[in-house]
Amino acid sequence: MLSRVADSLYWINRYVERAENISRFVEVSEAMALDCPPGSAEPWLPLIEANGDRELFDKLHPSATPEDVVSFLVRNEENPNSIINCIAFARENARQIREVITTEMWEQLNDIYWILQESTSFWKEPGQEQLRNIRRACQLFYGITDSTLSRDLSWQFSRLGRLLERAEKTSRILDVKYFLLLPSPDEVGGVLDELQWISLLRSAGAYQMFRQSRQQAIEPKAVAGFLLLNPIFPRSVRYCLERIHETLKIIRGESVPGAPDELECLSGLTLARWSYTSIDALIAEGLHEAIDSLQSDFNQLHEQIEQRYFITANISASPTTLSSAELPCVPA
Incomplete structure (x- = not known):
């Protein structure tokens, strides 16, 4: 497969996954704001922190x-990670490789793009409805991709981008809750604290599956364990790491002789660290520090994937891709 094609497929899915995550985060926060004290910033600024855009936001919106x-x-064209820009970047990558993706994939992505760009009726809808429609449109794109694209290298690079973005965002939103929104001792277990943990689960689309797996009260340790270490929930970090490692092995080729290469070693070691640990051990050692280390591993994975498979595409410095330095980072 050509490097530029693999590069575009990887980033199409990262951008769509990013747009879907942001729409979910904002949708849940708007609902949570109804239960928070008037004027509370609890549901809002953490979203900026989770996307690593606080400096740009403070510059553009001091109030x-x-x-x-x-x-x-959602709509700011100066924010490279806004929903409208993510969909625009995904569409531009898709336009460049229309001969590789299916017609249904292109039509769905193109429809989302033009609705966000030109549909005045869409932007007149209530905010919750807008976000719900964006989220569903992105999920429809995943479904179309999985049901129409052959399971060759095109699909593997598509899945790789989606999984890496998903694992990164799940860990980021959890880190923000633990590190930036850690309540005072008096607030732990209070109504607002419980609402925040429920909103965190909903932000990851995990509330119902969490409740089915655990019938007891919602506790921070149980929520963190579910989002980080659950082996069967498709948005948990461990599940994504298992699929990332599996996908990289398929891309490299199971029949390639010799020891694993540097990229496969990194993905395998990262998976092992998060498969053979417990949430008690992570909290005892410092959950923020563990997630911060995980974020560093994600950045290294991205850099090595880029160097191994996309380097030819990057020579042309395509404006529709981001270097690892441009990926948002959680504050240390």
Whole structure:
């Protein structure tokens, strides 16, 4: 497969996954804001932190109102990680490789793009409805991809981009809750604290599956364990790492003789660290530090994937891809 094609497939899915995650985050935060004290910033600024865009946001919106946060994340053209820009970047990558993707994939992505760009009726809908429609449109793109694209290298690179972005965002939103929104001792277990943990689960699309797996009260340790270490929930970090490692082995080729290469070693070691540990051990050692280390591993994975498979594409410095330095980072 040509490097530029693999590069585009990888980034199409990272951008769509990013747009879907942001729409889910904002949708849940708008619902949570109804239960928070008037004027509370609890549901809003963490979204900026989770996307690593606080410096740009403060520059563009010094007043930092809830409306500013929603606009910045959804429609702001100066924010490279806004939903409208993510879909635009995904569409541009798709346009360059239309001969590789299916017609249904292109039509769905093109439809999302033009709705966000030109549909005045769409932007007149209530905010919750807008976000729900964006989320469903992105999920429909995943379904179309999985049901129409042959399970060759095209699908493997598509899945790789989606999984890496998903694992990164799940760990980021959890880190924000633990590190930036850690309540005072008096607030632990309170109504607002429980609402935040419920909203975190909903942000990851995990609330119902968490409740089915655990019938007891919602506790921070149980939520963190589910989102990080659950082996069967498709948005958990461990599940994504298992599929990333599996996908990299398929791309490299199971029949390639010799020891694993550097990329396969990194993905295998990262998977092992998060498969053979417990949430008690992670919390005892410092959950923020563990997630911070995980984020570093994700960045290294991206860099090595880029160097091994996309380096030819990067020579042309395509504006539709981001270097690892441009990936948002959680504050240390």
